[in-house]
Amino acid sequence: MKKHYFVGIISIVFLTLIVFPNPVSAHLEPKTSKLEGILETQPTKDASVKSFYPIANENYGKSDYLGCSYCTYLFRIDGQRVYVSGSLETYMFFSLLNKPTNYDKVELYLDVCEAENTINVTICEVAGSWGEMSITWNNKPAHGGIITTFIVSGEKWHTIDFTDYIKGDELSICLYGTNSSQKGRIGIHSKDYQWNYEQPHLLWSVESADNDDSAGNDDDENSESDEIDPLKLLPGYPIGVLLGIICGLAVAITKKVKRSKSLK
Numbered sequence: 001m002k003k004h005y006f007v008g009i010i011s012i013v014f015l016t017l018i019v020f021p022n023p024v025s026a027h028l029e030p031k032t033s034k035l036e037g038i039l040e041t042q043p044t045k046d047a048s049v050k051s052f053y054p055i056a057n058e059n060y061g062k063s064d065y066l067g068c069s070y071c072t073y074l075f076r077i078d079g080q081r082v083y084v085s086g087s088l089e090t091y092m093f094f095s096l097l098n099k100p101t102n103y104d105k106v107e108l109y110l111d112v113c114e115a116e117n118t119i120n121v122t123i124c125e126v127a128g129s130w131g132e133m134s135i136t137w138n139n140k141p142a143h144g145g146i147i148t149t150f151i152v153s154g155e156k157w158h159t160i161d162f163t164d165y166i167k168g169d170e171l172s173i174c175l176y177g178t179n180s181s182q183k184g185r186i187g188i189h190s191k192d193y194q195w196n197y198e199q200p201h202l203l204w205s206v207e208s209a210d211n212d213d214s215a216g217n218d219d220d221e222n223s224e225s226d227e228i229d230p231l232k233l234l235p236g237y238p239i240g241v242l243l244g245i246i247c248g249l250a251v252a253i254t255k256k257v258k259r260s261k262s263l264k
Helices: 002-019 209-215 218-226 237-263
Strands: 035-041 045-050 070-077 080-095 103-115 119-126 143-152 157-161 170-177 186-189 201-207
Touching (some): 143 157, 143 170
Antiparallel strands (some): 035 201, 045 080, 080 170, 103 186, 103 201, 119 143
């Protein structure tokens, strides 16, 4: 009789294995995303300078807004309303001492909050030193080599790829209108703007450390993929065994109860 119970349990186990599919795949899990995290670096200092005659010697280091275009401003000079054309430039300085070493891509994010026209903007290097609370149009450092040019085309986030321009432990740049024939105000939220998520920043896309190891050990990955747990090849292995044992015990107990009743 015990032999029959054993055969019954085994039969139910295998029947359940066939009925219930295995939720665990026999293949390895997909690789994790190459970009594991994202880090931000905000400018240490930023300020705009303005060439307009009445304010060329004024500092705007604590302004909420930055400008980088040719435009016309209305001033009151000697009691008269006067329209003066000129240029706005923005200086930004980033300390890169804590930059990640395993970054994959770096982008400069600028939140343009005012754009009167579609305007080309040039970004160049700045070699000379400058102070956020002292820089003016009259004492600004000279422009260095051009990094890139981008188009401001509306009030939205603009991103500029800086991956190839990160050198050393600091980045000092200037943004200015490319063509004097393109006129119109451009406003960009500065680092002093009240909402920090709208402030300018460098965005670092950081590679996964695990992914670096796997990238250099393709052979190891392939060998690991060949080592498959045999139990995972069986459909419904965990569920099947559990339900099979439960059903088998239920059958055995039922037969035992019937046998004890027949003996009475």
